Amino acid sequence: MADEAPFQFLHSEVIQYVFGASDSGDAETGRNITKVESMGFRVGQGLIERLTKETSRFKDELDVMKFICKDFWTCLFKKQIDNLRTNHQGIYVLQDSKFQLLSHLSAGKQYLDQAPKYLAFTCGLVRGALSNLGVKSIVTAEVSIMPACKFQVMIQKI
Amino acid sequence: MSRQANRATDNKKMNSELFTLTYGALVTQLCKDYENDEEVNKQLDKMGYNIGVRLIEDFLARSSIGRCQDFRETADVIAKVAFKMYLGVTPSVTNWSPAGDEFSLILENNPLVDFVELPDNHNTLVYSNLLCGVLRGALEMVQMAVDVKFVQDTLRGDNVTEIRMKFIKRIEENLPAGDE
Numbered sequence: 275m276a277d278e279a280p281f282q283f284l285h286s287e288v289i290q291y292v293f294g295a296s297d298s299g300d301a302e303t304g305r306n307i308t309k310v311e312s313m314g315f316r317v318g319q320g321l322i323e324r325l326t327k328e329t330s331r332f333k334d335e336l337d338v339m340k341f342i343c344k345d346f347w348t349c350l351f352k353k354q355i356d357n358l359r360t361n362h363q364g365i366y367v368l369q370d371s372k373f374q375l376l377s378h379l380s381a382g383k384q385y386l387d388q389a390p391k392y393l394a395f396t397c398g399l400v401r402g403a404l405s406n407l408g409v410k411s412i413v414t415a416e417v418s419i420m421p422a423c424k425f426q427v428m429i430q431k432i
Numbered sequence: 433m434s435r436q437a438n439r440a441t442d443n444k445k446m447n448s449e450l451f452t453l454t455y456g457a458l459v460t461q462l463c464k465d466y467e468n469d470e471e472v473n474k475q476l477d478k479m480g481y482n483i484g485v486r487l488i489e490d491f492l493a494r495s496s497i498g499r500c501q502d503f504r505e506t507a508d509v510i511a512k513v514a515f516k517m518y519l520g521v522t523p524s525v526t527n528w529s530p531a532g533d534e535f536s537l538i539l540e541n542n543p544l545v546d547f548v549e550l551p552d553n554h555n556t557l558v559y560s561n562l563l564c565g566v567l568r569g570a571l572e573m574v575q576m577a578v579d580v581k582f583v584q585d586t587l588r589g590d591n592v593t594e595i596r597m598k599f600i601k602r603i604e605e606n607l608p609a610g611d612e
Contacts, residue, residue, distance in 0.1 A: 279490055280518050281451040283483045288458055291479060313457040320453045320547070350450060395454075 278352060278374070285375060288313070289391050307394045314398020315405070322403035325349060335429065338407050339366050346403055350396075364429035368400075369422070376421035389417040393425075400425060448520060452546045459559060469556040476558070480565020488570040491517070503599050504528075506576070507535050510567070519543050523595075539593040542586065550587050558582050563595065575603045 292306050325346060332338045343355035347370075357369040375392050379385050393415035401413045410430040417423050458479075462472045491497075495513050500506040507525045516522050521543060527536040544560045558564075564580040571578050577600040584594035 277447045277451075277518070277520065279487070281447070281454060283487055284451060284454055284458070287479045287483055288454070290482070291458075291475075292461075309461070313454075313461060316460075317450070317453040317457050321449060324449060349447060352447070 282375070282378070285392075285395060286378075288395070293391055307390060310391070310394040311398040311401075314395040315402035316398075317395075318399035318402025318404075319406045320402075321349070321399070322346065322406045326407070332407070335364075335409060336360070338404070338409055339368075339427070342400060342403060343368055346400075350399065364431065366427040366429075368425040368427065370425070371422045373421050373423040376417065376423060379420055381420045386417065386420065389420065389423075390415070393417070393423065397425065400427065448543055449546070452543055455544055455562065456548060459557075463554065463557070469554055469558075473556075473558045473561045476561040477565040477568075480562035480567075481569035482565075483562070484566040484569020484571075485573050487518075487566060488573040491570065503532060503535075506571075507537075507597070511537055514570075527596075533599040535597055536583070537595040537597065539595070542593045545587055545593075548587060555588075558585070559587050560585070560593070567595070567597065572603065575605065577601050577603055 288310065292310050293303070326341075329341075332341065339358065339360070343358050347353065347355050351370075351374045353370075353372075353374075355368045356371045357367075359367045359369075373393075373396075375396065376389060379388065379392070397413040397415050401411055404411045404413075404427070412428045412430065413425060414428075415423055415425045459472070459476070462475055463469075466472050466475065491514055494517065495509075497509055497513060500509060511523045511525050515537075521539060521541065523537040523539045525535055526538055528534070542560060544563070548559060550557065550559065560582065564582065567580045568578055579598040579600055581596055582594070583596045584590035584592055586593050
């Protein structure tokens with residue numbers, strides 16, 4: 275079953291819908307990114323709930339992050355995060371060297387400024403998943419060479 | 433360890449859940465953005481159409497299915513190959529019109545509505561209307577103009593979900609004169 279295709283098509287249609295065809299101002303773009311991110315947040319919450327239904331309790335924060343990198347990522351994109359780094363002070367960097375939602379964009383530098391649109395939903399997914407596991411965070415993403423991508427998770431201490 | 437168990441089967445299910453939930457988030461957003469259900473239905477159809485015109489290439493490449501002889505064959509391909517491939521369900525093809533230009537796809541379960549309940553104030557919302565657009569867009573790319581609509585929906589309390597498809601016409605390709 276080509277089960278990743280429907281999501282990919284739907285995702286790009288969502289982006290198309292929210293951002294529209296024309297280039298709007300920075301403030302507008304920011305609002306739209308927030309909109310897509312919060313859609314992802316809700317989806318992430320729902321998914322993690324079903325995924326962790328029968329798992330044992332997590333030991334600590336790092337254990338949670340490993341679960342996100344392995345199991346959660348595999349469910350979303352059929353591969354694991356390639357590299358996980360942390361400063362042990364609440365910052366984690368998740369690197370995906372071939373991020374699925376960027377792989378259909380040209381690999382050159384030409385569309386680099388378009389990349390944030392395609393990452394917002396996934397940032398939301400991660401933040402939503404973490405939030406339902408009791409970890410409050412801020413998730414951002416950056417791309418320097420397509421289709422590799424780094425997600426930075428900043429844990430918010432309560 | 434229990435965490436490792438059943439991973440292969442889970443992944444498959446989870447991936448379709450990702451699609452289902454994302455679709456849900458989209459419909460929710462549309463309901464916020466537009467004032468009435470009619471507008472939402474229209475927008476879903478439009479987005480479906482955009483997906484359909486691109487999905488058909490992916491479909492033809494994956495399935496390596498050639499030209500269909502008639503509309504009946506098209507109906508079978510849609511139900512048995514396309515729905516199976518992308519949504520993991522196989523609707524049945526029934527209720528053919530005597531002229532053979534109209535049929536119904538009956539879905540016993542519709543993966544799009546897995547976690548969905550319609551609130552009372554959205555009684556004209558056609559939740560899965562995206563599918564109509566997808567079918568219309570995809571068939572248009574293979575020179576078939578069709579009319580697609582939902583006539584029954586489990587979300588509204590019907591027993592099954594029924595999509596009615598009507599063949600309108602073949603789209604002739606208008607090639608410029610002298611261009612083969």
